[in-house]
Amino acid sequence: MTDEELREEVGAWLAAHWKPAARETGADSMAPRKSAWMAKVVEAGWAAPRWPRQWLGRGLDDHQARIVEMEFARVRAPGSGQDRTNLWANTLLARGTEALKARLIAPLLRGEVGMCLLYSEPGAGSDLAGVRTRADRIDNHFVVNGQKVWTSSAATADYGMLIARTDWDVPKHRGISFFFLPMKQPGVEVLPLRQITNESHFNEVFITDAIVPAENLLGEMGEGWRVLQTALAYERSVMGEAARGPRSGVAETKGEEVLIALAREAGALSDPVMRQDIARAIGYRELNALNTARAKADLAQGTSSPIMSLGKLAMSRILHEEARVRTAILGAGSLMEGPDHPRAEDANFLALNAYFTSIGGGTDQIQRNIIGERVLGLPKEPEIDRDIPFREVRGG
Template sequence: MNADDLRREVAAWLAAEWDPARPAKEWLAAVVEAGWAAPRWPREWFGRGLPDELGHVVEEEFRRVGAPGTGQDRHNLYAATVLTFGGDELKRRLIGPMLRDEVSMCLLYSEPDAGSDLAAVRTRADRDGDRWVVNGQKVWTSSAATADYGMLVARTNWDVPKHRGITFFLFPMKQAGVEVRPLRQITNEAHFNEVFLTDAVVPDMHRLGDVDRGWGVLQTALAYERSVMGDRARAGRDATGMAEMGDELVALAREVGRLDDPVVRQDLARMAALRLVNGWNNQRAKAEVEQGSSSSVMSLGKLAMSRLLHESARVRTSLAGSRAMLEGPDEPVGDEANFLAFNAYFTSIGGGTDQIQRTIIGERILGLPKEPEADRDLPFSEVRRG
């Protein structure tokens, strides 16, 4: 099929099916059933088997009419990771519900002593027949209180170096032995949680990838996550969809009478340039990524997103002037400036800190010498703890 024929097919389907008033769940189910949710995936997994360039044609037609639901083969990191590494039984049971947004998910990666260095996780999973018993603590976990499943990295072998003894699981959250405690943020929200796991259980069929080979699975999952966050930066939104950039900042500059200020115009132009270059890097990364692999270029998009959000907050604060010292419903301009300035740090940490992204870019893209790791080749049981 060529692009023109596909475009006509998608347009005709949308003309017959799309209605903005249609219930979201019903609409998403129709998109999944038609194979448009993940058009690059095989038909047996709810796709159309299209090459990447034709997948973009589908997305363009959906965007043209403002219809959601497609592009999940690029943006649904949970379903994409399960498709790549899960067994057929697990895929048959969960990929459809994940695409239809019938399953709530979270990421059980970071720990109090394993944030920037995820390979240092100490949450342990011990095999017990056809299941694993999990004990440990995770932190900075979004959506943990409502999640049905969590993507869990756990230590399964303590006698090999740290990167080689990790296994990746799709962990059931609704069970005894899982305690979730919210963490209050500087913005007075509580998007993150601590999760305590005490003799919790995960079936072996929920393992993604081979035993002790979870580090590679994690790298692929992180690449999907960084791709999503980088795309959101290119679209001008932060990780929660709350920070409008671009046109909104231009409108604010006009409102406060500073649109002709050369410094303000330079700030706005700098942000536009960052978004444009980030878009190019996203395209470059996606051209390099094949199913089941990862791309270090994704770190450029993730870092660009963080930079854009901090820049947006800085420019907004400058435009607000003395009003930025105020907050609350009676001063919406200052309130928004304050919130965005604080919330920008959310993306400097989530999905891998800015410092980690710079290390990846330096080592894997620029070819700079690697940071020294004295414990890299030691059995993890011999690694010193602070």
């Protein structure tokens, strides 16, 4: 099929089936409509156009799949390109058993299955390979015991992508297995985690004698670390895609810079020290936008760019610094909280929430290790627990 024929086919299909007005209806009626729409997209093979027909795809190459995605994007229809963006379905297709794929691929593409991540533990944060949640095989299923943390959407999820230890007598990376854990069972208890911002976006998940059927194992026993790397790669590529949006990457001036406006409002804009701080903070954000734009240009020319790996570290600095400057602008006003003090609410929230970026998804310190090792080629720290049986590794 030529590009033009494909474009026409997708365009005609969208013209026949996509009713943009459906988006304008109220929230209550939207869910079933969206579900019906997604079912049509999946059935037509547009949800994952790069996948083989056996798995509801169309077997298109990347170039033609992009055409499909562009046609969907043109009319703002959701649901296509999930062979790039659907973390769950991609991981399952890559490493799942035939039985599990047959059961879940279609519902995952239709967005009917709630999912969550069961990776981090109280004792395994930066050192994720140190997980101590255990999965013990009994006949045709596994029994899982342990505790997970930083899990979003755990209360509504149908399955969690779980890493658990199945072998304690081999070094830590080699004794981990990867599962789709059914969440709606008595052995899985979800408790919201109250954050320093006084919000609750994450949960703790307590797992006590929970059951996973053997067919929900992804990859082989003990191969979980590698499956995890596959899943993380999908997660990162989706994040990369998000960063590669339609924006030029260069900050546009939409009216006045917020820090300037805040300082003006607070009567602090004439303070020369404050002016220096504000200029420096705005500069940090602009420099990051320029770095991102340059990285995109490099990528477009086929050169991989080391700059992409710097974005998260840069963003940590931006967020902490902006919060610090906002606080300085308010002065004693930042002592307040509550709806009568929205500026203080903002500054204080941002000061605390900056840690979401500088700790979440790998701390700044882990990020610096990655940059030092993978970008600059510096040697790794010796890992004293790498080659000894996990049973003998010190935890805590």
